[in-house]
Amino acid sequence: MSQIRQFLNEPLFASPVFGYELPDCELLNQALLAACAARRTSEQSMAVSNQIGWHSAPDLFLRKEEAFRSLCAQIGQVLTHVAQTTLPAFDLSIHDIQAHGWVNINPKGGFNTPHAHQGFHWSGCYYVAVPDAQDNRSGLIEFLDPRASVSMRMPDESVLFAPKFQVRPRAGTMLIFPSFLNHWVYPNQDDDERVSVAFNARVEARAHPQGAAVAP
Numbered sequence: 001m002s003q004i005r006q007f008l009n010e011p012l013f014a015s016p017v018f019g020y021e022l023p024d025c026e027l028l029n030q031a032l033l034a035a036c037a038a039r040r041t042s043e044q045s046m047a048v049s050n051q052i053g054w055h056s057a058p059d060l061f062l063r064k065e066e067a068f069r070s071l072c073a074q075i076g077q078v079l080t081h082v083a084q085t086t087l088p089a090f091d092l093s094i095h096d097i098q099a100h101g102w103v104n105i106n107p108k109g110g111f112n113t114p115h116a117h118q119g120f121h122w123s124g125c126y127y128v129a130v131p132d133a134q135d136n137r138s139g140l141i142e143f144l145d146p147r148a149s150v151s152m153r154m155p156d157e158s159v160l161f162a163p164k165f166q167v168r169p170r171a172g173t174m175l176i177f178p179s180f181l182n183h184w185v186y187p188n189q190d191d192d193e194r195v196s197v198a199f200n201a202r203v204e205a206r207a208h209p210q211g212a213a214v215a216p
């Protein structure tokens, strides 16, 4: 390589998946559980990718409960970090991050069918309660390779060519991934419920009239 000069190194058509841990989240999670339970007693479930589970209206960023407001503020920080990490020249002063979100509660047997989140740049999920898995696939989130033309696999299932990628969620953590990335959630096999708060976000030129800005 001594005479050879590299002039290109681009992770073309990449699907970066980010994970974050929120600090000191025990009290937040308790408050979120109470707020989610209160909503569930008075609101009908939406029918989207949820099977058996309860899915709230997508009004997370409009909620007045302190627990939801606190989580939204932290989602805004994380989305800003993701935007700046993936686009180092990203100028927050001329953009808004528009987002909506909702609560998912999967009781035993509940799961989410494969789907993507069209119309957004970034999607994510914060995990409020995740039962200890007796079944080693219970409650896993699995991302599916969006590149239809990939036909060869590496013998060691290198992530570059692997057809799927699984993450075992933990309470207090947040995942962020490109909205085009298909994913699904394995059935919760535990008696305890799996509770999460999911969201979609898009980066808009400032002063877009729709949605709720989660970051200035």
Ligand SMILES: [Fe+2]
Binding pocket: 115, 116, 117, 123, 183, 198
């Ligand atoms: Fe999703």
